Amino acid sequence: MKYIKMKGTSLELSNIIMGCMRLNSLSLSEAEHHIAAAVDAGINVFDHADIYGGGECEALFARAAADAGIARDKIILQSKCGIRKGYYDFSKEYIISAVDGILTRLNTDYLDILLLHRPDALADPEETAGALEMLKKSGKVRYFGVSNHNPGQIRLIEKYFGEKLLFNQLQFSLAHTLLIDSGMAVNTGIPQAEERTGGTLEYCRLKDITIQAWSPFQKGFFEGTFLGDQQYAGLNEEIDNLAKKYDVPPVAIAVAWITRHPANMQVILGTTKAARLQEGCRGSEIPLTRKEWYDLYRAAGNRIL
Numbered sequence: 194m195k196y197i198k199m200k201g202t203s204l205e206l207s208n209i210i211m212g213c214m215r216l217n218s219l220s221l222s223e224a225e226h227h228i229a230a231a232v233d234a235g236i237n238v239f240d241h242a243d244i245y246g247g248g249e250c251e252a253l254f255a256r257a258a259a260d261a262g263i264a265r266d267k268i269i270l271q272s273k274c275g276i277r278k279g280y281y282d283f284s285k286e287y288i289i290s291a292v293d294g295i296l297t298r299l300n301t302d303y304l305d306i307l308l309l310h311r312p313d314a315l316a317d318p319e320e321t322a323g324a325l326e327m328l329k330k331s332g333k334v335r336y337f338g339v340s341n342h343n344p345g346q347i348r349l350i351e352k353y354f355g356e357k358l359l360f361n362q363l364q365f366s367l368a369h370t371l372l373i374d375s376g377m378a379v380n381t382g383i384p385q386a387e388e389r390t391g392g393t394l395e396y397c398r399l400k401d402i403t404i405q406a407w408s409p410f411q412k413g414f415f416e417g418t419f420l421g422d423q424q425y426a427g428l429n430e431e432i433d434n435l436a437k438k439y440d441v442p443p444v445a446i447a448v449a450w451i452t453r454h455p456a457n458m459q460v461i462l463g464t465t466k467a468a469r470l471q472e473g474c475r476g477s478e479i480p481l482t483r484k485e486w487y488d489l490y491r492a493a494g495n496r497i498l
């Protein structure tokens with residue numbers, strides 16, 4: 194397992210994260226087994242959000258991690274807030290109360306990392322930054338980041354916040370490549386030249402913001418996995434060939450396609466199968482060649498000139 198040292202912090206993070214969005218589909222003992230399997234594989238970061246399972250995922254995680262005997266200081270707990278039923282809310286009052294709820298459900302005094310989940314169009318960045326300052330001063334949150342934010346949105350918060358935002362959680366996978374598409378088609382008229390992320394990848398790299406790739410195996414927005422899907426037959430063939438070459442399961446190749454990118458991204462695995470989670474971890478540091486990486490990109494239906 195590869196670990197990422199975050200500049201200016203004591204954080205050393207596994208580049209594979211266990212995503213807890215689907216955890217509430219497991220029983221307590223299954224969740225315990227799943228978390229223990231993650232730790233065994235070298236994962237030390239666990240991604241939550243206050244809305245996952247309406248709070249059930251965080252509560253189940255806390256009970257299961259305790260049953261598995263996982264020491265609090267050996268893991269990095271990350272959660273997100275800002276999405277409410279039908280609207281987004283980055284108001285100070287809401288962020289503070291959301292974090293109190295998260296801490297109660299996770300049964301902990303502090304979060305290692307808090308992310309703002311999805312940009313609130315009505316956010317007052319000074320107010321939002323004020324909430325983050327309060328959480329930092331009270332010791333309830335150690336480090337901060339965002340999710341699904343573009344560079345301007347990050348800079349707006351940082352204008353009023355006394356410290357750097359360290360993470361940006363974004364959808365990125367072989368079937369969702371918007372972060373990189375336009376960068377390879379600059380100044381051309383082909384459709385992929387259209388910049389839909391506001392240069393987010395380059396900005397994050399310039400500012401040492403670690404990108405966390407969500408839904409690494411999903412096509413579309415939770416429409417099912419591309420792995421083994423006939424609609425992605427060419428991609429699966431390419432993945433299977435590389436899986437044989439590197440002697441790993443196909444799922445590890447889909448992970449490796451993300452970890453091979455020099456931005457040093459983290460990959461959030463949302464599977465609820467412990468074996469699949471451990472298989473995915475095998476993609477943490479596979480040294481795909483440049484050609485293999487591009488072959489996969491093209492096999493997914495993308496074009497290079």
Ligand SMILES: NC(=O)c1ccc[n+]([C@@H]2O[C@H](COP(=O)([O-])OP(=O)(O)OC[C@H]3O[C@@H](n4cnc5c(N)ncnc54)[C@H](OP(=O)(O)O)[C@@H]3O)[C@@H](O)[C@H]2O)c1
Binds near residue numbers: 409444469
């Ligand atoms: N910031 C955001 O806006 C945002 C949005 C979405 C998710 N997230 C985070 O990202 C994490 C991962 O998201 P995700 O669960 O959508 O990602 P994912 O890992 O791409 O998808 C996992 C889902 O695909 C299923 N699956 C079916 N066949 C599979 C196969 N062959 N290999 C792998 N998976 C297969 C899994 O089923 P099984 O359980 O049966 O394996 C599971 O339901 C979440 O847990 C959450 O922490 C963040």
